[in-house]
Amino acid sequence: MMQLDKIVNYHKALADPTRMRILLLLSEGEMNGQALAEKLNLSQPTVTHHAAKLREAALITERRDKNVVYFAQNPYFIKQHAEASLQFITKMGEDVMTAEPVNETLKTSVLRNFFAKDGRLRQIPAQYKKKLIALQHMVEELEPGRQYTERDLNEFIKQYHEDFATIRREFIMHHFMYRENDIYELNPREQWTKWEQVK
Amino acid sequence: MMQLDKIVNYHKALADPTRMRILLLLSEGEMNGQALAEKLNLSQPTVTHHAAKLREAALITERRDKNVVYFAQNPYFIKQHAEASLQFITKMGEDVMTAEPVNETLKTSVLRNFFAKDGRLRQIPAQYKKKLIALQHMVEELEPGRQYTERDLNEFIKQYHEDFATIRREFIMHHFMYRENDIYELNPREQWTKWEQVK
DNA sequence: TATCTAATTAGATATTTATCTAATTTTATG
DNA sequence: CATAAAATTAGATAAATATCTAATTAGATA
Numbered sequence: 001m002m003q004l005d006k007i008v009n010y011h012k013a014l015a016d017p018t019r020m021r022i023l024l025l026l027s028e029g030e031m032n033g034q035a036l037a038e039k040l041n042l043s044q045p046t047v048t049h050h051a052a053k054l055r056e057a058a059l060i061t062e063r064r065d066k067n068v069v070y071f072a073q074n075p076y077f078i079k080q081h082a083e084a085s086l087q088f089i090t091k092m093g094e095d096v097m098t099a100e101p102v103n104e105t106l107k108t109s110v111l112r113n114f115f116a117k118d119g120r121l122r123q124i125p126a127q128y129k130k131k132l133i134a135l136q137h138m139v140e141e142l143e144p145g146r147q148y149t150e151r152d153l154n155e156f157i158k159q160y161h162e163d164f165a166t167i168r169r170e171f172i173m174h175h176f177m178y179r180e181n182d183i184y185e186l187n188p189r190e191q192w193t194k195w196e197q198v199k
Numbered sequence: 200m201m202q203l204d205k206i207v208n209y210h211k212a213l214a215d216p217t218r219m220r221i222l223l224l225l226s227e228g229e230m231n232g233q234a235l236a237e238k239l240n241l242s243q244p245t246v247t248h249h250a251a252k253l254r255e256a257a258l259i260t261e262r263r264d265k266n267v268v269y270f271a272q273n274p275y276f277i278k279q280h281a282e283a284s285l286q287f288i289t290k291m292g293e294d295v296m297t298a299e300p301v302n303e304t305l306k307t308s309v310l311r312n313f314f315a316k317d318g319r320l321r322q323i324p325a326q327y328k329k330k331l332i333a334l335q336h337m338v339e340e341l342e343p344g345r346q347y348t349e350r351d352l353n354e355f356i357k358q359y360h361e362d363f364a365t366i367r368r369e370f371i372m373h374h375f376m377y378r379e380n381d382i383y384e385l386n387p388r389e390q391w392t393k394w395e396q397v398k
Numbered sequence: 399t400a401t402c403t404a405a406t407t408a409g410a411t412a413t414t415t416a417t418c419t420a421a422t423t424t425t426a427t428g
Numbered sequence: 429c430a431t432a433a434a435a436t437t438a439g440a441t442a443a444a445t446a447t448c449t450a451a452t453t454a455g456a457t458a
Contacts, residue, residue, distance in 0.1 A: 004223075008216050014284070015214035017207050018446080024203075027290045033405060046447055048406055067404050067455040075289050082285040085213070090274050091226045122361045162321040217416080232435060245417055247436055266425040266434050 007088050010081040013057035018042065019050045023073060026060065030072040057081070076169065087126040107133050121161040124170075132174060135167070139176040139186070148184040206287050209280040212256035217241070218249045222272060225259065229271040256280070275368060286325040306332050320360040323369075331373060334366070338375040338385070347383040352376075 014020060018040060025031055025039055033051070037044045051071055054060040058077040063070050110133040114122055121138070125131040138160055142148070148156070150168075157164035168184075171177045177184050213219060217239060224230060224238055232250070236243045250270055253259040257276040262269050309332040313321055320337070324330040337359055341347070347355070349367075356363040367383075370376045376383050 004216060004219055008214060008219050011210045011213040014210040014288075015207060016446080017203060020203055020207055020288070023288045027288065034403090042446095043448060044405065045407080045449085049446070052406095064405095064455090069405065073289065078289055079285060082281055086278060086281040089213075089219070089222045089226065090272065090277055116361070162315070215416080233433090241416095242418060243435065244419085244437080248416070251436095263425090263435095268435065 003088065007081070007085045010057050010059075010085060013053050013059055016050070016053075018046075019054055022047075022050055022054065022071075023059065023078075026071060026073040030063075030070045032068045032070050034068075036071065076173075079166075083126045106130070110134060111137060119160070124161065124163070124166065131170070135170055135174060135176060138167070139171060142177075142186050144186050144188075146185070150182060150184065153184050202287065206280075206284045209256050209258075209284060212252050212258055215249070215252075217245075218253055221246075221249055221253065221270075222258065222277075225270060225272040229262075229269045231267045231269050233267075235270065278365075282325050305329070309333060310336060318359070323360065323362070323365065330369070334369055334373060334375060337366070338370060341376075341385050343385050343387075345384070349381060349383065352383050 014023075021040060022036060025036060031039075033044055033047050036042075036051075037047045040047070051060065051062070054071075055062065059074055059081075060071050061074050063072070106129065110125065110130045114125055114130070114134050115137070116122055121134060125134050138157070142156065153168055153171075154164045157167045161167060171184075172179060175187055177186055179185075213222075220239060221235060224235060230238075232243055232246050235241075235250075236246045239246070250259065250261070253270075254261065257280075258273055259270050260273050262271070305328065309324065309329045313324055313329070313333050314336070315321055320333060324333050337356070341355065352367055352370075353363045356366045360366060370383075371378060374386055376385055378384075
């Protein structure tokens, strides 16, 4: 099973005290290999070794400046993987959805189960398809062509959910919106993330 | 560092495909050792081995009936550990709290930062102390001596947060309330979880 | 070009660990 | 008490992996 390996690899990446300490150090900000080696009292090759594993699991990113490589946390993926894993293990994907409906489309069921009567988003779906449906539902209330400041957008999102930062990021990530010079604007619908047959 | 080992062990427990498959099977409901061995095509000792690791990490529970041992997921701890780990790595504990205040008590800052103006709980604090403060804040609005049905209690909690199930469980777990015959009631304040000097 | 620094790659070693078979323990039952 | 069924424990083995030193590569600069 594909999904399973991915999740196991995520946990393998975190199943080592040295790598955990690296992430901990990086939570303060980026660091280069040498600095990490020193802080951890390890050789540089050892740091390279662990960095490779963390990179494979998409938990860190790297940038090169001259001949020094700076490592940084990738908090978005750390969070995504943590949620996906929890979901996978406990099948909590369905916990809001009491039972998988048969006579209604996925979209209807997401709208019914993840949004409260007052229209607020109960929780961000962790399953990919469902998340996209929820995002799209919100994004459809934005005005095409209008330029939103970050503040505007945050306020808009807060109507639905407190965690505006995550949702704003998702809007960009899935190409519902784009940002230029700190101004956010809707993408044309054709560019919105397409996913397989969500009827 | 103590915390670190605990979190690493949690991930070690999940960093193996066999154990992941066990949890997956258990997400459907409890199973005994033989059944697991058969489903996984492994010997019974191997199952025992993995079960021990999962138990050490508090991810499963076991009950014995006659001479067969039934394993079951411990979804509460799975979730707790996932959140604690995420928190630990990304230091998200402070993410709602923009900066650690100096001139106000922890309690004031939790109330200010985790509760919205309308009184709702933005998110359940993941840090232990802060979580207790938030729980206590809510629990103080319950009537001493009143007997709450589960429905009553859910409604009460939903005033604050959608995830009433988790919060209800926390109320019990930290001895703010107790349940008897499906009726919930406040514990006297003296029994509420005491924590170190949260002034 | 020669040299210096940071990083990676290669290769070796020791530790951890997933799995098995065989033996033992636990609990129930004829 | 003898037998049976399920589980655990003991011990062995093979695979995975964390770490090191030595050698190499990448990039910058004198």
